[in-house]
Amino acid sequence: MLGARFLVGVGEAAYGSVGIAVVLSVFAPRVHAALAGAFMAGGSFGSVIGVAIGGFIAVQFSWRWSFAAMAIFGLILVALFRALVTEKKLTAYAVEAAPDAAGEVARHDGFRAPVSSLFTNPAVLFAYIGGGLQMFTAAVLLAWLPSFFNRYYDLAPDKAGVTASVFVLLVGSGMVVCGFITDRFSRDDSARKWTTAIVYCAISLVTLSIGLRLGTGTAQLVLLGIGAFFSAGSSGPTAAMVANLTHHSIRASAMGTLTVANNLLGLALGPFVVGILADHLGLLGALQLSPFVYVVAALALIAGKRAYPAGMRRLATLQKGPESLGATEVTDVRSS
Secondary structure (H helix, E strand, O other): OHHHHHHHHHHHHHHHHHHHHHHHHOOOHHHHHHHHHHHHHHHHHHHHHHHHHHHHHHHHOOHHHHHHHHHHHHHHHHHHHHHHOOHHHHHHHOOOOOEOOOOOEOOOOOOOOOOOHHHHOHHHHHHHHHHHHHHHHHHHHHHHHHHHHHHHOOOOHHHHHHHHHHHHHHHHHHHHHHHHHHHHHOOOOOOHHHHHHHHHHHHHHHHHHHHOOOOOOHHHHHHHHHHHHHHOOOHHHHHHHHHHHOOHHHHHHHHHHHHHHHHHHHHOHHHHHHHHHHHHHOHHHHHHHHHHHHHHHHHHHHHHHHHHHHHHHHHHHHHOOHHHOOHHHHHHHHHO
């Protein structure tokens, strides 16, 4: 089982980095936040559907068939992807690199930006950090809400799971809707993507902090629902900002780095830290502390917004090709 899970992780890792890069490569930057949010939300929707279908199959046929059914479904998707998404189509629909400072698109066939540029642009680094930390509390909600409803609402495990799945859908829906809002709000100024990401963090911080301190009841559920909706709303904007700030030739590497940050700082770290705190403070006490990570995420995003103009100027220089790079970076380009 561990070996199988390891191999599934290998495939998911490639999908998370290369897949989103493929999506962003064929759509204009003005819709990147919505597309990135929708792409990442697929995991939330899929988890709800997969758990429901897997549970049904396990009851009817056995737990082994639950895994077999998911594998068969995955193979069908592989076949469809291979038939519908080809290099020829991607080339035909590819969107060129972002305009430079003069408003002109740079074209350098065969030029590959140095991988080091993924880490030498401060704005990109702040996007990684802010994007990862804003996933911290969202991951906590996904992992610990079933236990929360079981312990504090006295729901049986199956009903607690169903109730929690509603909030999982809210998290996924929020990622999509917040992406659309961001694209609309930043249509005339791409720097506004930072602003919307900061606002989403603030909304989740306030609603979840208050909601988790209220007694059980309707008011608490409403506030938790609002907080869950915006909890991962910054995922689309941060992915769009990383795409805006990195050269198209290393976009998959950039998205892979963002995925690593999301996992290390959020999806993996959040449930683990809250689990440790729950052993000492109780689950409710640990959950009450988790929204304050949004403060750090917002600070990183604020710093990123301030560094964004310089980051875009740096990218515009990079777009002009190897002749615009320093000696060290030229060596890196030639090596790759």
